[in-house]
Amino acid sequence: xxxxxxxxxxxxxEVELLSVGNELLLxxxxxxxxxxxxxxxxxxxxxxxxITTVPDNLVEISKATREALGRKPQFLIxxxxxxxxFDDMTFKGVSKALHLRLRLNREAVRMIRNHYAxxxxxxxxxxxxxxxxMATFPSGGIPLSNPVGTAPALRLHVxxxxxxxxxxxxxxxxxxxxxxxxxxxxxxxxxxxxxxxWLRVRGVMESSLAPVIDRTMTGxxxxxxxxxxxxxxxxxxxxxxxxxxxxxAMSDIVNRLSDLGAKTSxxx
Amino acid sequence: xxxxxxxxxxxxxEVELLSVGNELLLxxxxxxxxxxxxxxxxxxxxxxxxITTVPDNLVEISKATREALGRKPQFLIxxxxxxxxFDDMTFKGVSKALHLRLRLNREAVRMIRNHYAxxxxxxxxxxxxxxxxMATFPSGGIPLSNPVGTAPALRLHVxxxxxxxxxxxxxxxxxxxxxxxxxxxxxxxxxxxxxxxWLRVRGVMESSLAPVIDRTMTGxxxxxxxxxxxxxxxxxxxxxxxxxxxxxAMSDIVNRLSDLGAKTSxxx
Numbered sequence: 001x002x003x004x005x006x007x008x009x010x011x012x013x014e015v016e017l018l019s020v021g022n023e024l025l026l027x028x029x030x031x032x033x034x035x036x037x038x039x040x041x042x043x044x045x046x047x048x049x050x051i052t053t054v055p056d057n058l059v060e061i062s063k064a065t066r067e068a069l070g071r072k073p074q075f076l077i078x079x080x081x082x083x084x085x086f087d088d089m090t091f092k093g094v095s096k097a098l099h100l101r102l103r104l105n106r107e108a109v110r111m112i113r114n115h116y117a118x119x120x121x122x123x124x125x126x127x128x129x130x131x132x133x134m135a136t137f138p139s140g141g142i143p144l145s146n147p148v149g150t151a152p153a154l155r156l157h158v159x160x161x162x163x164x165x166x167x168x169x170x171x172x173x174x175x176x177x178x179x180x181x182x183x184x185x186x187x188x189x190x191x192x193x194x195x196x197x198w199l200r201v202r203g204v205m206e207s208s209l210a211p212v213i214d215r216t217m218t219g220x221x222x223x224x225x226x227x228x229x230x231x232x233x234x235x236x237x238x239x240x241x242x243x244x245x246x247x248x249a250m251s252d253i254v255n256r257l258s259d260l261g262a263k264t265s266x267x268x
Numbered sequence: 269x270x271x272x273x274x275x276x277x278x279x280x281x282e283v284e285l286l287s288v289g290n291e292l293l294l295x296x297x298x299x300x301x302x303x304x305x306x307x308x309x310x311x312x313x314x315x316x317x318x319i320t321t322v323p324d325n326l327v328e329i330s331k332a333t334r335e336a337l338g339r340k341p342q343f344l345i346x347x348x349x350x351x352x353x354f355d356d357m358t359f360k361g362v363s364k365a366l367h368l369r370l371r372l373n374r375e376a377v378r379m380i381r382n383h384y385a386x387x388x389x390x391x392x393x394x395x396x397x398x399x400x401x402m403a404t405f406p407s408g409g410i411p412l413s414n415p416v417g418t419a420p421a422l423r424l425h426v427x428x429x430x431x432x433x434x435x436x437x438x439x440x441x442x443x444x445x446x447x448x449x450x451x452x453x454x455x456x457x458x459x460x461x462x463x464x465x466w467l468r469v470r471g472v473m474e475s476s477l478a479p480v481i482d483r484t485m486t487g488x489x490x491x492x493x494x495x496x497x498x499x500x501x502x503x504x505x506x507x508x509x510x511x512x513x514x515x516x517a518m519s520d521i522v523n524r525l526s527d528l529g530a531k532t533s534x535x536x
Contacts, residue, residue, distance in 0.1 A: 025316040026464075026501060027307025031299055033323075039295025048293040050328070051321035053302075060318070067335070084478040130478030150475065196294075208420065210352040210398030233294060 013046040013189045014073040018064055019053040020080035020090050021168055023084035031174050033079045033166075044182060045189035045235055049073060054108060056081055061093025065163075069097070072160050074188055080168030082151045084130035090165050091154060095138040108135035108152045115150050143178040148172050153180065174225070196233040197240035197250060197266065204262035229267065271363075281314040281457045282341040286332055287321040288348035289359050289436055300350045301434075301441050312450060313457035313503055317341060322350055329361025337365070340428050342456055344450070347380045348436030348516045352398035358433050363406040376411035381479060382420050396422060412448040416440050423446065463510035464501040465518060465534065468530035472530035497535065 017037055023029040031053060034121035038048045052068065054060040061081065068076050081090030089248055095102050106268065109127065111246040112135055116125040116205075125131075134151045135142065141151040154165040166173040209230075232249055253262050285305055291297040299321060304317045322328040329349065336344050350359030352436040361372050377395065380403055393399075401420045405411065411420040413532040414433075422433040433448055434441040448459065469477065477498075500517055504510035522532050 019319075022498065022501075024303070025306055025319065026310045027305070027316070028305045028499065030303040031319075033293070035295045035298040037295070038293055042294045048295070049323070049334075051293065051299075051319075052288075053319035055317070064318075084475040086478070128475065128478075131475045133478075134475075196296075207352040207402075208397045209394065210354070210396075210401075231291065231296065233290075 001076060012074070013185060014049045015046050015075040015077060016049055016068045016071065016073040017051040018076060019051065019059075019077060020061055021053075021131050021268060022055045022087070024080075025054045026057050032166065033170055033192055036170065036174060037077060037079070037177065040182065042186060042233075044185045046185050047235070050071075056087040056089060058089050058093050058096060061090055062096040064093050065097035069158060069161055069163075069190055074161065075181075075185065076161050077164045078163070078165045079173050081169050082153070082165055083133065084151070085135055088133070091137055092142075094154075094156065094163065094165065098138065098156075100137050100138040100140065102126070105135050105137040105141060105143055108137060110146050111135075111143055111152045112150060115146070146172055146176055147179060148175045155180070157257070162206050164221040195236070195239065195246055196231065197246050199230040199232070199250060199253070200265045200267050201230060201257060202261050202263045202265075204257065208260060209257070209262075237245060276344055280342070281453060283309050283314050283343040283345060283453070284315045284317055284336045284341040285319040286329075286336055286346040288324060288346060288361075289357070290319075290320060290323045292321045292348075293323050299435065301438055304438065304442060305345060305347070306446065308389055308450065309443060309453060310501075312453045314343070314453050315503070324355040324357060326357050326361050326364060329358055330364040333362050333365035337426060337429055337431075342429065343453065344429050344431045345445075346431070346433045347441050349422070350402065350433055350435050351472065352401055352419070356401070359405060359409075361426065362422075362431065362433065366406065368406040368408065370404050371407050372400060373403050373405040373409060376405060379403075379411055379413050379420045380418060396475065399425070401493070413446055414440055414444055415447060416443045423448070463504070463507065463514055464499065465514050466533050467498040467518060467521070468533045469498060469525060470531045470533075472525065473530050476528060477525070477530075 018036050019031055019034050021029065024031050034051045038051070041048050049071070050068070052064050054064045065076070069258050078090055078094070080090045081093070092102065094100075102251065109132065112131055135143070137154055138156060140156055142155040144155055146167065147153050149167055149169060151167050151172075153167065153176045154163070156163040162184065230253070232246050234242050234245050236245060257264055285302050287302050289297065292299050302319045306319070309316050317339070319460055320332050322332045333344070346358055346362070348362070349356045360370065377400065380399055381395065403411070405422055406424060408424055410423040412423055414420050414435065416509070417435055417437060419435050419440075421435065421444045422431070424431040430452065434444050446492050498521070500514050502510050504513060525532055
């Protein structure tokens with residue numbers, strides 16, 4: 001088996017996630033939005049470079065937004081804090097970070113009105129202040145329709161970064177991601193694709209794996225963890241190259257492990 | 269029912285969490301360590317102010333560590349990246365952030381040796397380079413024994429902050445937290461305690477709740493989300509005060525909601 005070649009291709013699509021919500025910092029809620037989004041973005045060929053979680057606090061949201069933009073990711077995706085109550089302040093925080101005015105967005109108002117008209121066709125729903133709050137956008141912001149909830153999402157272009165603010169409710173965040181965001185990421189990534197494989201290792205101690213993994217990994221970028229389950233991942237310009245690199249690295253490590261007396265099996 | 273009084277007491281114990289691991293950014297692994305730690309810290313009366321997730325990358329770990337220390341939390345708890353393989357680089361990242369030298373820590377070597385002697389009493393285990401890597405600490409670091417795994421954790425005092433670096437394996441992180449960290453947080457918090465209650469609301473639309481919540485929340489700090497389930501939380505100097513404030517705020521909101529025709533029930 002020849003040495004696997006260095007085929008890792010740095011994708012040009014870096015994404016930061018910013019999760020907003022006290023419930024995440026109180027430990028009441030596990031941040032499944034972040035892992036769901038990260039998995040989707042990874043599959044599309046993008047790279048999630050950092051995930052930050054902050055409370056429902058104007059200053060913290062604003063600071064974290066500014067810090068993230070300073071790292072110049074292609075996308076900044078926030079979740080949470082775009083509902084009607086006083087503690088929903090993501091739009092306000094983004095505005096503060098960018099010194100933008102908050103304005104009632106007509107298109108967003110129309111979306112909210114339509115949502116209520118559809119959901120409660122026989123009721124007259126008045127657009128109260130909390131409902132209009134959901135349509136109060138940083139100037140320049142574009143509303144994205146929420147196919148399964150009330151609050152429209154926000155899209156805002158800032159220098160090098162596209163900001164997307166999604167709701168915190170997972171079904172809503174997921175629906176809007178699929179409808180309005182995944183294509184954006186796909187087109188930014190271009191033809192780069194992501195591939196991964198798992199390998200189970202038995203009959204060898206964790207720390208004995210370390211030199212083997214080090215040796216193989218110098219031949220291929222990726223992540224391998226000494227947890228008896230090894231994970232191989234790659235982003236490459238096309239699926240043929242990705243597969244070749246993965247298969248090469250895996251064969252190599254399987255050979256080295258078998259020299260150590262370990263048994264390996266692929267995890268489907 | 270009288271207005272609930274402003275009894276929220278800012279605890280002096282702020283904690284930042286730094287999660288290290290490619291698997292979290294690839295979306296393969298949900299960050300349950302962060303939510304488990306956040307829940308424990310909250311119960312102890314501490315406040316988790318931010319959670320940051322970075323990849324297994326020296327520069328990123330170092331940057332995130334420096335940024336977190338700049339916010340001067342009482343505690344910075346990292347998880348992940350302290351094992352034997354090349355991609356475990358939390359100790360190196362912390363050293364880089366603080367311009368500290370890495371040194372072989374004798375006490376940590378002893379812990380690792382004991383771990384192997386206990387786990388494999390009949391085998392002669394040599395302390396290979398990857399195994400010694402787990403004992404290579406930033407100078408000034410104190411090893412904390414890992415009751416369920418190999419890699420010792422690290423404790424390091426830096427100006428205003430106590431840094432704790434825990435393993436990424438949840439059972440190990442949890443065991444070390446309970447054995448070596450929870451008492452530290454408890455003693456820092458002093459007598460402040462945390463209490464919370466949940467309330468289920470039926471028969472009223474989400475956005476109709478907003479004004480009611482806003483009104484009650486100006487009388488009490490906490491978090492209330494318009495998800496039909498409302499969450500009330502408070503940190504107070506003692507449990508009597510915490511209970512009074514919670515009961516006051518809940519009675520108040522129940523009354524206001526009943527005026528709107530909503531039905532409420534406590535979630536045990």
